[in-house]
Amino acid sequence: MPIPSRSAGTDRSPLREQAFRALRAAIVDGTLEPGERLNDAELSEWLGVSRTPIREAIARLEQIGLVAVRPGSSTTVSALDVRATVEAQSVAAAMHELAAREAVPVLTTADLDAMTSANDTFAAALASGDVDGAIAADAAFHGVFVRVCGNRRLAAVLDDVTPLLQRMERARFASLTGRASVAQHARIVELARAGDAEGAARANRENWLTLRPEQEPHDAG
Helix, strand or coil: CCCCCCCCCCCCCCHHHHHHHHHHHHHHCCCCCCCCECCHHHHHHHHCCCHHHHHHHHHHHHHCCCEEEECCCEEEECCCCHHHHHHHHHHHHHHHHHHHHHHHHHCCHHHHHHHHHHHHHHHHHHHHCCHHHHHHHHHHHHHHHHHHHCCHHHHHHHHHHHHHHHHHHHHHHCCHHHHHHHHHHHHHHHHHHCCCHHHHHHHHHHHHCCCCCCCCCCCCC
């Protein structure tokens, strides 16, 4: 496998967590492509850690469906899987619905303004073809509800399923089809400002179910 350039900055989290985050990001953004073989020695050289945290990270990535491990044979980046994406999408939609329902009653004006700002950034990124920026802004928008609701179990579940969806989102946000989410986001904020927790929750869920992967090879946000 080609070794990506090492990113700058110091991460003080445990080495296995550093390795996991780096590999997850490289798979989601396409640096490590579907079907690409992963070599412990090369990954160790790239990330500057021993093989033990690399193996721990790979085991975790296998659990969430981003890599496929054949013991004694090979480890590869998982192919995009429609069924796995549909399953992840259903879980994510339910979690985001719950996050909105719990968060809306305690949202501040600053929280609502942050969502509006994130949606503006999202729209601008889509208009300019900045897929990475669109994915980041979409995550920031939905992340307000997740942060405010304070449900750590919910956040942990989303941390597992969201990367599967973000791989598919790249195709969506590179096309005009992702632009429907701008209006959907605006409607979610409108309902939240009105204090309609149930309405915002339903709209948030619908946003995550807008386009099924059977129709396009992506979905979410």
